[in-house]
Amino acid sequence: MLRSKGVNIKDITKIYVTPNGKEFKAVDNVSIEIKAGEFVTLLGPSGCGKTTTLRMIAGFEVSNEGEIYIGGDMVNNDTPDKRDTAMVFQSYALFPHLNIFDNISYGLKLKKMSKDDIKLKAKEIIDLVGLAGMESRYPNQLSGGQQQRVALARALVMEPGVLLFDEPLSNLDAKLRVQMRSEIRNIQQKVGITAIYVTHDQSEAMSLSDRIIIMNKGIIEQVGTPKEIYYSPATEFVADFIGEANFIGGEIVEVNGGKAKVSVLDKFINTKYSGKKVAGDVCKIVLRPESIIIGDDGNFEGKVISSTFMGAYQDYRIKIKENIISCQDFNPIVKKVYNIGDRITIDFNEENVHII
Structure with a gap:
């Protein structure tokens, strides 16, 4: 037609x-x-x-x-x-x-x-x-x-x-x-x-x-x-306008073969990277709230400063050093729910980390 x-x-x-x-x-x-x-x-x-x-x-x-x-x-x-x-x-x-x-x-x-x-x-x-x-x-x-x-x-x-x-x-x-x-x-x-x-x-x-x-x-x-x-x-x-995003400061330690090693929150993480930054450059990593894994045995320890039930997910604000990290833990009815003041750890897969 x-x-x-x-x-x-x-x-x-x-x-x-x-x-x-x-x-x-x-x-x-x-x-x-x-x-x-x-x-x-x-x-x-x-x-x-x-x-x-x-x-x-x-x-x-x-x-x-x-x-x-x-x-x-x-x-x-x-x-x-x-x-x-x-x-x-x-x-x-x-x-x-x-x-x-x-x-x-x-x-x-x-x-x-x-x-x-x-x-x-x-x-x-x-x-x-x-x-x-x-x-x-x-x-x-x-x-x-x-x-x-x-x-x-x-x-x-x-x-x-x-x-x-x-x-x-x-x-x-x-x-x-x-x-x-x-x-x-x-x-x-x-x-x-x-x-x-x-x-x-x-x-x-x-x-x-x-x-x-x-x-x-x-x-x-x-x-x-x-x-x-x-x-x-x-x-x-773009990251901030589309959806919700966490921005965490870091430093490029090494870039090799489409991957980067980054120092973030006093620890090292590896992630995919094809940008122009080189070792020694400061950067920011983008983490979506739903991509963060929370629990008691992750690599990054922090304190819960906000815990809100949103139906489909439990919404957390977690303070790690001077950073406030937003996390969304889906299907909370089958998960441990953390309260304000609780100690908590987070982790994330390298596929979920994006460097800007």
Whole structure:
């Protein structure tokens, strides 16, 4: 049904002028290559440039520098309606005076398609997004999740080469967000459309994406699969933004054959390493809370300063020397539970240690 297109962004920059006349680079020399049929998420905190980047792809913002290609064609000078993209907005932007069928088919009517073709295409999309039987309802008669499906259907029915999402789930409650992100991913994979999704929610990015692009202060910090971003963060910012992380200072003792020996907390650990640091360099290691092994016979001894039952896991804060280490011990009902003030030891496998 859809013919997806790749997107290639080359060195785009967007500069705004502040009220006091100073220039502000919202997006600073960013390059991105997205394959046809790929689901890519732009992720980062407020003000990082992700929405501005999406709006430049859509044509709602004009870049000061750089080039944007969709399906191999440069679109810098094309208006939004000429770019073969469709946007799903945060606010849904549904017409309140039109029923669901008319909202979804609105764009097809503007293209002056025949009534029979409109009916056929609209029905196909309505079935795809699970709105069959609701065609005659109006937006105010729908739940938030149903309104989001209408917005998605209205974009899909135009058969765009690229589907753009601007934080589409931010108005939904937490449980519905989880349900809708699963539905969006399933629909995207079913139709094979290229999707570019903007969010500040790392859980959404992890569950939806083939690749994640982490942005910060107008630049790209890292591009990778969810697994690469989580387990091999390129910077401290990425490690801290995606999930929870412990950062522990250390020193490189030896680098040899893709491995490194590191001095951490007055002990030596070995881990995989392919970076540029050499023996004698200071470093930081990243440890995810769930990867830490706790007990009574580990290598690093500390004191429990916080112990909180979280249902699926017991959450600990452990002080070792001057470091506060966050640990998550899953399925605590079958484990020994440590209390505040208890002595405890931790350990970790070398596969769980990442050097930045």
